[in-house]
Amino acid sequence: MQENRVLSGMRPTGRLHLGHYHGVLKNWLDLQNEYDSYFFVADWHAFTTHYADRIDLEANVMEMVVDWLAAGINPNTSTIFVQSKVPEHAELHLLLSMSTPLSWLERVPSYKDQQLKLKEKDLSTYGFLGYPLLQSADILIYKAGLVPVGEDQVAHVELTREVARRFNHIYGREADFEEKAETAIGKMGKKQAKLFCSLRKAYQEKGDGEALVKAQALLKEQQNITLGDHERLLGYIEGVGRIVLNEPESLLTKASKMPGLDGQKMSKSYGNTISLRDTSDEIDKKIKRMPTDPARVKLTDSGNPEKCPVWQLHKVYSDEQTQDWVVDGCTKAKMGCVECKQPVIDAIKDELMPMQERIEKYQSDPELIKQIIFEGSEKARSVAKETMAEVREVMGITY
Ligand code: TRP
Ligand code: SF4
Numbered sequence: 001m002q003e004n005r006v007l008s009g010m011r012p013t014g015r016l017h018l019g020h021y022h023g024v025l026k027n028w029l030d031l032q033n034e035y036d037s038y039f040f041v042a043d044w045h046a047f048t049t050h051y052a053d054r055i056d057l058e059a060n061v062m063e064m065v066v067d068w069l070a071a072g073i074n075p076n077t078s079t080i081f082v083q084s085k086v087p088e089h090a091e092l093h094l095l096l097s098m099s100t101p102l103s104w105l106e107r108v109p110s111y112k113d114q115q116l117k118l119k120e121k122d123l124s125t126y127g128f129l130g131y132p133l134l135q136s137a138d139i140l141i142y143k144a145g146l147v148p149v150g151e152d153q154v155a156h157v158e159l160t161r162e163v164a165r166r167f168n169h170i171y172g173r174e175a176d177f178e179e180k181a182e183t184a185i186g187k188m189g190k191k192q193a194k195l196f197c198s199l200r201k202a203y204q205e206k207g208d209g210e211a212l213v214k215a216q217a218l219l220k221e222q223q224n225i226t227l228g229d230h231e232r233l234l235g236y237i238e239g240v241g242r243i244v245l246n247e248p249e250s251l252l253t254k255a256s257k258m259p260g261l262d263g264q265k266m267s268k269s270y271g272n273t274i275s276l277r278d279t280s281d282e283i284d285k286k287i288k289r290m291p292t293d294p295a296r297v298k299l300t301d302s303g304n305p306e307k308c309p310v311w312q313l314h315k316v317y318s319d320e321q322t323q324d325w326v327v328d329g330c331t332k333a334k335m336g337c338v339e340c341k342q343p344v345i346d347a348i349k350d351e352l353m354p355m356q357e358r359i360e361k362y363q364s365d366p367e368l369i370k371q372i373i374f375e376g377s378e379k380a381r382s383v384a385k386e387t388m389a390e391v392r393e394v395m396g397i398t399y
Helices: 018-032 043-050 057-071 088-099 102-106 109-117 131-140 151-171 177-186 190-206 209-221 227-238 280-288 309-317 320-331 337-363 366-395
Strands: 002-010 036-041 079-082 144-149 249-252
Touching (some): 002 018, 002 131, 018 036, 018 057, 043 057, 057 079, 057 366, 079 366, 088 131, 088 151, 102 151, 109 151, 131 144, 131 151, 144 151, 151 249, 151 366, 177 190, 177 227, 190 209, 190 227, 209 227, 227 366, 280 337, 309 320, 320 337
Parallel strands (some): 002 036, 002 144, 036 079
């Protein structure tokens, strides 16, 4: 398993806004320095809800990748790719669908929630029901250890774990599993083999969790055993079959605190966003139009920042000193709202202007973007192909 590998995806919604930047991208930026990171555009996922809408997917994919790059996702260290360019995701989705009980999909909370939310759409489709399983395939095919997601997606990672467990249980039980596992232990060298066996025993007989971790670490150090043997021995420690698909952990992204122009969470569907591409003028206009504490009709009326969406933005952008200045000026009616908004306007511009220079640079070079997507997708595909070779092997589809 690749504990060190992070994988996450985003639907191709096109141009991103500050909510995406503060809620998702900044988190990815931190992760990419620490992990072997895979970030992809989940373009097939768009069809699970928008199958009948004629959206310009190509433009959406390109613009989103431009925004990722401009935000600082580094194509030299992270693998940036597009789902449909790695058709192996579809093959794994198909094969997993054979053994996934319908009830598992029906009880994923997003299934009913989204149907209620998007009432104008007919979402009683096969693809919509199966979309969390497609997501499972997206994750499992890279053997990713960690999946950064928001709260709404945790159930999907949980499903992924169950799907992996079931797959390993069904297909990891080779007829001669024990024999193969014992032969593999023999390849570890006497001392290591002995240690491995005693750790395994400690785990299986006494439930010693520390022994489990030690045995897994010991396995990882082994240079002269094959990938297949590695998977067998991982399963052998726990007394299960060969572990072909590993169970990922979700890495819960703290709920985005990014408030929109009206104080609700920033979201396209609320029409309260600031796009990463908004011009200086648009930023001015949007912030100036923001509602404030309704109690402040006249300059001499004191206000309460807690009742004001602008204050929410100060919490994101302003240092302590500025925040003190806001509270003092607002509650004691020492300053007007126009004045109070200025530091927010300045901070957003400071954040976005350098990003917009990069957006412009990338946007004017579509060939470069295509090249980055091509190279990332090729790299992703080589990993996906390896996993599929193993999946086909254990399922007996190698003829
Ligand atoms: N379903 C996710 C969303 O709507 C996007 C996604 C697709 C994803 N495949 C994934 C996220 C795999 C993480 C891992 O936001
Ligand atoms: Fe909001 Fe600032 Fe006006 Fe107070 S002074 S109501 S915090 S904009």
